[in-house]
Amino acid sequence: MKAKESKRKYSHRLDKFLTFKEFQGSIEERCLKLYDFSKNNFELLQLYLVRFINSQKERIDNREISEGTLHNYIKAIKLFLTMNDIVIN
Incomplete structure (x- = not known):
């Protein structure tokens, strides 16, 4: 990623999973x-x-976040795993 704003957003989105994992x-x-x-x-x-x-799907059902937000969280996690050669099924 070249743009600083994109890096910041992806870091923030990945942080949601890292926080969830404690x-x-x-x-x-x-x-x-x-x-x-x-x-x-x-x-x-x-x-x-x-x-x-x-x-996160529960949060969507409660209208706390949108489906697009969940999609963005997943994209950030997937990018991290892909960049580190971690394959999941």
Whole structure:
């Protein structure tokens, strides 16, 4: 990503998942923790992703966020995983 604003938005969106997963530290530290966790706990990562998506779907049902917001959260997570060669089914 070249644009600073895009980087900021993706970081903020990824942060939602990192917060949900309860990683502690700076955004960089939490991303590193997610990377390490992903490499060692593939199936558990999938479970957390499903739980995160379901919790966000509840927020959609409660009209707290829009479907587009959830889509953007997923795009940020997917980009992080893709950039770090982490494949999920």
